Amino acid sequence: MSQHAVRPTPASPTPPGGHLLEVRDLHVEFRTGEGVAKVINGVSYHLDPGETLAVLGESGSGKSVTAQAIMGILDTPPAHISSGEVRYQGRNLLDLPEEQRRQVRGKEIAMIFQDALSALNPVFPVGWQIGETLRQRLGMSRADARRRSVELMDLVQIPGAGGRLGDYPHQFSGGMRQRVMIAMALAMEPKVLIADEPTTALDVTVQAQIMDLLADLRRNLDMGMILITHDLGVVADVADRIAVMYAGRIVEHADVRSLYRAPAHPYTKGLLNSIPRLDQRGGRLSTIRGLPPNLMRIPSGCPFHPRCPYVQQVCVDVVPPDLVLGDGRTSACHFAQEVRDDRAG
Amino acid sequence: MTAPASSTKIRGETLLDVNHVVKHFPITQGVLFRKKTGAVKAVDGVSFQLRRGETLGIVGESGCGKSTLARLLMRLEKPTAGRATLAGQDLFAASGGELRRIRRNMQMVMQDPYTSLNPRMTVGDIIGEPFEIHPEAAPKGSRQRRVQELLDVVGLNPEHINRYPHQFSGGQRQRIGIARALALRPEVIVCDEPVSALDVSIQAQVINLLEELQDELGLSYIFIAHDLSVVRHISDRIAVMYLGRIVEIGTEDEIYDRATHPYTQALLSAAPLPDPDAREHRSIIRLTGDVPSPADPPSGCHFRTRCWKAQEICATQDPQAVLRAADPHPSACHFAELRPAL
Numbered sequence: 001m002s003q004h005a006v007r008p009t010p011a012s013p014t015p016p017g018g019h020l021l022e023v024r025d026l027h028v029e030f031r032t033g034e035g036v037a038k039v040i041n042g043v044s045y046h047l048d049p050g051e052t053l054a055v056l057g058e059s060g061s062g063k064s065v066t067a068q069a070i071m072g073i074l075d076t077p078p079a080h081i082s083s084g085e086v087r088y089q090g091r092n093l094l095d096l097p098e099e100q101r102r103q104v105r106g107k108e109i110a111m112i113f114q115d116a117l118s119a120l121n122p123v124f125p126v127g128w129q130i131g132e133t134l135r136q137r138l139g140m141s142r143a144d145a146r147r148r149s150v151e152l153m154d155l156v157q158i159p160g161a162g163g164r165l166g167d168y169p170h171q172f173s174g175g176m177r178q179r180v181m182i183a184m185a186l187a188m189e190p191k192v193l194i195a196d197e198p199t200t201a202l203d204v205t206v207q208a209q210i211m212d213l214l215a216d217l218r219r220n221l222d223m224g225m226i227l228i229t230h231d232l233g234v235v236a237d238v239a240d241r242i243a244v245m246y247a248g249r250i251v252e253h254a255d256v257r258s259l260y261r262a263p264a265h266p267y268t269k270g271l272l273n274s275i276p277r278l279d280q281r282g283g284r285l286s287t288i289r290g291l292p293p294n295l296m297r298i299p300s301g302c303p304f305h306p307r308c309p310y311v312q313q314v315c316v317d318v319v320p321p322d323l324v325l326g327d328g329r330t331s332a333c334h335f336a337q338e339v340r341d342d343r344a345g
Numbered sequence: 346m347t348a349p350a351s352s353t354k355i356r357g358e359t360l361l362d363v364n365h366v367v368k369h370f371p372i373t374q375g376v377l378f379r380k381k382t383g384a385v386k387a388v389d390g391v392s393f394q395l396r397r398g399e400t401l402g403i404v405g406e407s408g409c410g411k412s413t414l415a416r417l418l419m420r421l422e423k424p425t426a427g428r429a430t431l432a433g434q435d436l437f438a439a440s441g442g443e444l445r446r447i448r449r450n451m452q453m454v455m456q457d458p459y460t461s462l463n464p465r466m467t468v469g470d471i472i473g474e475p476f477e478i479h480p481e482a483a484p485k486g487s488r489q490r491r492v493q494e495l496l497d498v499v500g501l502n503p504e505h506i507n508r509y510p511h512q513f514s515g516g517q518r519q520r521i522g523i524a525r526a527l528a529l530r531p532e533v534i535v536c537d538e539p540v541s542a543l544d545v546s547i548q549a550q551v552i553n554l555l556e557e558l559q560d561e562l563g564l565s566y567i568f569i570a571h572d573l574s575v576v577r578h579i580s581d582r583i584a585v586m587y588l589g590r591i592v593e594i595g596t597e598d599e600i601y602d603r604a605t606h607p608y609t610q611a612l613l614s615a616a617p618l619p620d621p622d623a624r625e626h627r628s629i630i631r632l633t634g635d636v637p638s639p640a641d642p643p644s645g646c647h648f649r650t651r652c653w654k655a656q657e658i659c660a661t662q663d664p665q666a667v668l669r670a671a672d673p674h675p676s677a678c679h680f681a682e683l684r685p686a687l
Contacts, residue, residue, distance in 0.1 A: 058545060059544055173635040203571065204406070204571065204615045204616050205632045206406075207617075208615040208617075208631065209632075212631070230544065230545060232545070233574075236621045236623070256621045257622065260622075275548075275619060276575050277618075278573055278574040278577060278613070288546040292546075
């Protein structure tokens, strides 16, 4: 059993009314027949209106599970939130009964998913699916819902929206389907939009269109956006702040420019060094040795220590706390400063 | 190995020669009497050469025909028209024993390491299966040893020969797929999106492995991917495909630094760079709309419906991938020109 250090929210100025959304020291376990997988081990982050927080991590790092915990759509069982808070406008969502939780979901915090084709219902026209939320939640009449659906489809720049209300999801291209999903998410005018790998299934020219659209909407509607992704390129393009996750922890949290200029966690540094670059050829890629850990047997001390080039005895013995590096940066590494200042690695 | 490998690498003779290959999938209507009502032009006249020891990258968006091209070269699909030779032998005319002999020389690595390995077979059986089909490649007694050698070559523990695919991670499974492709000592390996299902930190390991194997064994790769950065990293030459055709082909410098086809330029400009400081001074060419259906491609130049340079001539005359004045590499655009420096 690894112990968890107390993980405060990274030091950045808290606005007078508190943050719009704040996750505090969240712990999630998956209890399966084979044992307990510790999927989230003390995650804290926050989001303010109009900003984009990127949550970056590889598969199994816990980035999507955190989002599902915020939305209250975790499959329980096997998932179990063992401790922590999700505060939205000052209220802890985890304490709310399901009925009140439902009022927040979609209306205040909405989510879009990676695979729009499986997230949409194949047997109903898209206009009906966008309008369903409006009829159910706002009690709109069918005619009003229809009118509003067209407005929403215009908002997400689906050409000829009025004529496409009756079309089914399979009649749309991948990019257009993702726009339909975004239109559905925006139906209730949420203040927080969680985008879980929104462009991973799309081609690069379409990806650029969708990321542009999301950026415009975020600006115009003053939404906070949590962008969950594994793509270091997309993050560099759109994010304000970035939280890097590994084995269910945030290992580094920084504004996007300082992080790319001088990563302060060996894992972040390893990731940045291991991606091939479009603007240069280069020889062998540097790699991160080994594999991500099995979440049922997370290594002692720092979970990254078996793969880390900076590893020392202390890393095996002691869970590193979040070292504050100034400018609101934190890094969960015993040698954060050395790593940041080591430009050679 | 150091940086500018492409210019210094000595390339051998042409190994694979592909000429005007076409694959049209018929669209039919009716249940009993199937009437052909159209055709999906997945590959619509593709020509290129692959030389010994080189890597040809093929990039393009989904639906551009890059995977169909791979399947044609593997003879998993029958071409509608065209010719291809591998080491002088006609790839499309061969059948029976001759086809088997040709196939020994060309193997494939698939995209998804989760579905391309049979979950009921041990790793040893998966990698050794090619020897069942080609018994002459390894005598029965030596097969186990050969499989263990292959595991070692791709960086897996030879003692794991009796394990099953689910006991391996994604990156390790892709190594198993690579070992299987190497079993018959082919000269050409077609890699169809070999790293796109893998995590970033694992991608680099597999790319490095492919490069090491190429250096050691003198392999030639056809490397199909949609990730432009990965393709630049591994390829000596690159072909850019759009709606079943190669629109531009050249060395990695020619494509990435001196592209003359508007589609290539748009594709490159849209790829996100892992550099937040580049955000402001990048000028992204925004393409509007989606790729048209390959069942009904635009007349003339297939790209003209999304192209900002399109003129009359683009609708009437099909631009050929020939050398253009702008830069000496083939580009299928009437108005090929370098993108002005920013």
